[in-house]
Amino acid sequence: MSQRRSKLKSAAEALADIPDGAKVLAAGVHLSNTPMALVRQLVRQGTKSLEIIPTPATGLWVDMLIAAGAVSKLYVSYVGLEFLGLAPNFRRAAQEKTLQIVDVDEPTIFHGLRAAASGLPFVAFPPFHLTTDLPRTSPDIYKEIIDPFTGKPAVAIPPLCPDVCLVHVARADIYGNGVSLGGRHMEDVITKASRRVILSAEEIVDNAEICRHPTHTTIPGVLVDSVVHAPFGAYPGACPGVYGYDRPHLLEYNELAKQNKTREYLDRYVHAQADEAMMLKAIGAQRLEALRNYG
């Protein structure tokens, strides 16, 4: 009898074979549950020319990868830093045209991923996008078609298929079963839409613990390729039910980014730290633990 295989790996091992040019999606909404430890590892290993399919409302990880020179193409619904305002490196790159931007919107990203998750060739929308400028500037995404049942106009949008997605949760077992304490946002759709799924978790728990509450599992392990143990893996963002975001650290990021000095930030917190354990040490245990007293 053979043994069940563990999917547990280091971040470096899990991300090692993401090639330059890959289509990448990091899950999360705004500063909540974004897999920042995995994103920092992408920066460390110097992956280039990524095509970024972000979630419909996100920013920090995209802005950081742009500053690291890792992005060549970007779908945009909302890229910003939420209460901190615009994402400075994104804005700069857009204005200086150093990356290709495909303007879409929230339902287009969502339904494009859902089409990939569901194996549908395209999605038919009611025609309301035709009232906007999006079909004019993104003609490869919005095609006017005719509804074969009613003869009325409709809009077709294509599936969006990430090569790899990065997802962060509170708990996971070594087989990839993950539990997000704040419920699901769209991780179910994202993990099914992606060819490969890399899951980071605050805590690795026994499979028996997962099996006690199967209805609490938010990501089934069958979809997951690698599991990475990443305490404070959403830092400096929040991990629902575990810790809040680090406001001063986010302000520091934003200030440097506005001054076009994100390189300094990356040198200090990413490149100078060989891995996430060292990164967390640099931030300081006391400061991190304080984030758990949240709300």
Added chain:
Amino acid sequence: MSQRRSKLKSAAEALADIPDGAKVLAAGVHLSNTPMALVRQLVRQGTKSLEIIPTPATGLWVDMLIAAGAVSKLYVSYVGLEFLGLAPNFRRAAQEKTLQIVDVDEPTIFHGLRAAASGLPFVAFPPFHLTTDLPRTSPDIYKEIIDPFTGKPAVAIPPLCPDVCLVHVARADIYGNGVSLGGRHMEDVITKASRRVILSAEEIVDNAEICRHPTHTTIPGVLVDSVVHAPFGAYPGACPGVYGYDRPHLLEYNELAKQNKTREYLDRYVHAQADEAMMLKAIGAQRLEALRNYG
């Protein structure tokens, strides 16, 4: 300051204005979480000419409504009695052509309801249904189209929009927030796809109890029109986490149905009982309580 309105009603009140000819869906999978108390009330009040959109795997409630003479049109993916075999009244009606049958399948019902839930004009499938006889016998459902992005063949299916859906859960508050203990099957899609939602619950709980665990709520009250307190509301089927099915009672149903005597069954358990409280009394408290010792 006005008060928040309770949606709690008797089954008779909740179902009173379902007109003859309505498109009706009762949720649940096979003999699990089917809103039988609400279905029995439909039989009691003699609603006619219903167009039934069942879930992809169901039977008992459909078979019962057919025997009651309440059905004029039926979409079919699987209509049967699971481990008991075929649904006798369905089979008889199909063979004698006393109702209109639209043969579809599991993904067609699911995606048709999802299109209604999502406000999509139609759904594009890969063309694999063209390998079956379904497009030939259900030409209004399956239309061959061309994918505007690839030029390849695809199949369009229309939204399926119930006028009313009936859903059973373990717990609900008076505002319609419902909790199913066995997790979601497709109640999220069903409740969004339907114009009206009537929810029955084993137990009515305080809103404060719902608010303690918002991630456990499986149906948000905003979608619900009426809440019916229905202990053993899934009987003789099972309510996940609360009680199992009544096997001898199901066998009794099946035997009578096979002999084309479902009228006798309905007279005894539905028409002779003015409401569900009397129905449960007729079954007997001891017998019902024994179903809770399940597993």
Added chain:
Amino acid sequence: MDFSTAELMAVTISQELRDNDFTAVGTASHIPLCGIRLAQRTHAPNLWFVYGGSGALNSKARQLVEMAADFRNLEGAEYRTPLQDIIDFEFTGRFTCLFLGGMQIDQYGSMNMVAIGDPAGKHIRGPGTVGLAFTSTIPRTLVYMQHHDPRLFVRKVDFVSGRGHDGGERLASYRQPWCKGPTWVITPLATMDFETPDRRMRLRSVHPGHTVEEVRDQTGFDLAVTGPVPTTEAPSPERLKIIREIDVDGVLRR
């Protein structure tokens, strides 16, 4: 009783909401959020709302947090709304109204969040369209602008992220049938609607301490005025009291 402009706006918003409305707020929405929760506690106890990326349905969070996606907003909520539901509620018009805004809005209520200038040439980049296309699906779009000046209120937006009333018959036919488009606008200076025969933005009320002239000066197009313009009603002490119970840390008074 003394009140801030933000508090005035929140109370005014609450009065624009109806019992049985179903709505949602996104980022940077403290003011609409307070308006919504005030409405729930006064004339609209059957109003439902989703609190941004947290997915909280009918949040009763004890404090105003700065991020709508903050999981603390799930406190006292009745459901954790996944994005799937939110988008379905938008497409199908189940949300009866939404609070939307932009980096530009024009005289017909079209809004822009993509770029000021030509996105193919020299421009100032915005965060992206997000949900502005829903001005053509949501029954009532309530426009909430944090500022009121001629750079925001322009004759014609540089990019249509969400369409107002200037589409003509063809574009109107692309709207969902239940959709009325932008119906109402609130800024720190005034409230406006689109109740002219050609659906242009019209001044409806001016906030206490401001004048019609000032509002028109701060608007980059000819803002319609039909008849006398009333002053926006000042918040009652009862409503202010409730607002300050919701905004316990005084965020709206900063």
Added chain:
Amino acid sequence: MDFSTAELMAVTISQELRDNDFTAVGTASHIPLCGIRLAQRTHAPNLWFVYGGSGALNSKARQLVEMAADFRNLEGAEYRTPLQDIIDFEFTGRFTCLFLGGMQIDQYGSMNMVAIGDPAGKHIRGPGTVGLAFTSTIPRTLVYMQHHDPRLFVRKVDFVSGRGHDGGERLASYRQPWCKGPTWVITPLATMDFETPDRRMRLRSVHPGHTVEEVRDQTGFDLAVTGPVPTTEAPSPERLKIIREIDVDGVLRR
């Protein structure tokens, strides 16, 4: 060691499954279910499976229940799979194999669950197509038939609920690219495959106590036989022991 036909079938099924397979069973599937769980406990510890309408992923239920949708199957499961996921796994070929069957199967593996006879005229009605169309999306369709007689194994099905290998080039082009169609059949008499040049059903092994002649007699078309037909391997005592731990109430021995 003594064993029942059902136990033999379960063990034979387990050997057809591979490590890393991802599969599911529906109604009336005790035998495949036991085969799957046996495979997990022997050569395929990385196999995943969904247990019918209960949505249980990798159920470890202590007893065999008679309804796949029974919530008791959630015991020891790792996830509650909603129907959304199941259908997505079917469309995208994430399920590597599925157990399907029908009220008729023909010599090319096409299956029928709708009607025997003409559904527009005189016929015997079946329960409906359910998931049989997935023979054109799932990498390997494993056919599981509870009986083997000429009324089930027919030359040509009366209604194609799920297509086998008789579609020609045009129909083959409608299949998902990763799909091999029906690859294997098991009945109480024998196992079969479609390994002839024209993809017709071929006898692969005959269960102990049965003969090639008997199987061909019970088949309503000319069942291909290429070379000598081996006897299906009898279950080892180790495998039978595990099967009886899974089937603690002896359902497969009834």
